[in-house]
Amino acid sequence: MLVTYILLCGYFICTSLASERTEVIYGSDKVMNIIIQFLFNANKISSCGDYKAPSVVFEIEEYKKLLSDIKKRGIKLRYVTDITKDNVKYCRDLIEFFAYDIRHLEGIKANFSVSETEYLASAALLEEQMQQQSSIPIQQVIYSNVRDIVEQQKYVFESFWDKAIPAERRIREIEEGIVSGSTEVIQIPSRTKELFIDLIKSAKQEVLLLFPTVNSFLREERIGIIQLLKEAGSIGRKVRVRVVSPTNNTIEKILQNMQIDKPDNFLDIQRVEETTTTSETNVNTVTILVVDRKASLVIEKVDDSKLDFIDAIGSATYSTSKPTVLSYISIFENLSNQVKLNEKLKTHDKMQKEFINVASHEMKTPTQAIIGYSALVQKHPEKRDEMLSAISRNADRLHKLTNDILDVTRIESQTLSLNKEVINLNDLVIGLIEDFESQIQTEHSNLQILYDGPKSSDNPFLIEADRGRINQCISNLLSNAIKFSANEYSDGDGGTVSITVTKEEKNGNSDNHNIRRIQGEQVRVSISDNGEGIHPEILPRLFTKFATKSETGTGLGLYISKSIIEAHGGRIWAENNKDGEGATFSFTLPLHKKQHQQLPVYRTRVGHKQ
């Protein structure tokens, strides 16, 4: 670096030395003079300086002056140094304002300059000198104009220059944060342990931790890691902690005792089956910790059977280098996604099995009745009618189940088609009620169905819809209401089911009002029962497949109804009645545009199922 300063020379008049010599020069004044002479004699200078050198030029007034002289004289200057986060701004200035041609060589310690004919080097390590007092000029230098020495040093410089990388590249890397950190291999397990603990304690935003085996979890629990994670994820610190780990009963018990799965902390543990982590991939042999996306600690295990953390681990790699940390984050995320995907598949699988179980139960139950009655009917002529009607009732049930399953298939393959026509909704509802009433008389004699809405002739609600599908949907809601209203075991000690058909009330909010006008007007059908209401557990997934609390339901009806209503541009929802027992299911459908023009009323056939 001295060399650097040297370059600066200028108008100081120096006597050039005629004879060849090599000497050590002491004292800052003498050093300054020799620097000035060196610069004065040079047209091309090649310099090396350690990481401190670039800042020194700017910190010491005398050297700063020399800088501008170099520039004035147009000396061509090549400079190799160790560009770091701390000196990068000086390096940039040297390039920009003083036309230095700089290259970066990691860790270079040499401090010398060589011109065409002279060599100048600081006689002590600049680093040591500068550590004590930051801005004193150099006190001693080695000077030589011996040709062989100068040539030798030129050669040394050229070999550094060839190994070094362009400053622009290094500066860009630093500015983008790519090399802002370092990577260190830790061979001493106790240091690894301390670092592990310190890192989690220091976390401010996020901790990612991957345990490769059940044993590694247990070992790390023993040194207090899990407790630290719990503290990090607590309300006080709000660090988002994500752990991927294989588990077993012991681990589950530990987690339970620590109350780690409480919803009010920020700790998320994804469980992996241990079998998936014992395969021979590298990921499974190391514990990976990433803190705040800034630091990673990867700990290799050498003997997983050991109970003690220190005994079980080998070397560890601690890194704050961005690319390294990012790679570990991506490894963690990939694994975590894989685990999530696996869980999804399992849930899907479980639902599929559940469906097969429920559907097979629903098929076998009426089949049992049909088989039984068919065998008995001949022996019991006196009960012939009763048995035949039971057979037909159960056959209907099978038929309905078949249709439901087919409908679900259509919905899922998106082939449910609607045959739309303009229909009178009131007539359809009234017709359905008549159907149900006749059925009720035989089964639940005391149950009442109340209708509240316009009669067919006055003010009909016209909708453009698939008659069969809307029929199916209302039937389903009605039969659910009847099923849950009637007390099944007291021979029809009935309840009340009421159906309301009204124009959907406009929301008081004027914004909503506007939206509604754009969408057109809606009719609402609500069906209330006074049964036991919807179980809170099932409420959130009421309209999803297989949701049922009934012992005689497949859990398909509401799912199908929702699909039908939504296919018509409507909305369906359910709520427990506020003022007492039972529940209300409601749906809306868009009214037909011609509604308001009082077109001749379509005399729809009353909605009998033929």
Place this chain on the structure above:
Amino acid sequence: MKKRILVIDDEKDNASVFSIALEDTGLYEVNSFINPISALSSFRPNAYDLAILDIKMPKMNGYELYEKIKNIDDKIKVCFLTAFGEGYHEEFKRRFQGRRADNSSATHVHFLRKPITIDDLVEKVNEII
């Protein structure tokens, strides 16, 4: 004297088919219920030789009902009769097969699947009783 059988199945048609079929043999007297709770409330010791229980029922499933019945009458024989899938049979095996060695009353527990023909049902019941 006729043997007495208790049938509990929440499906009215099934309860009635089983009752008629068993009574038709002339060997049995059958009482049937579609509600496990009311069946239990009228259940007395030594009233029945065999109880045929559905498993999937509202309010109380067949296994719970079994435990309650056994508490009242530990000599009664029990036959589960269910349309539900493998899950219930797995549970049945868990519950009862382990017990056989040390609990003689567990040998009186049987498992049948719906749908079952009238003839098969009668034959099985004859075997059990």
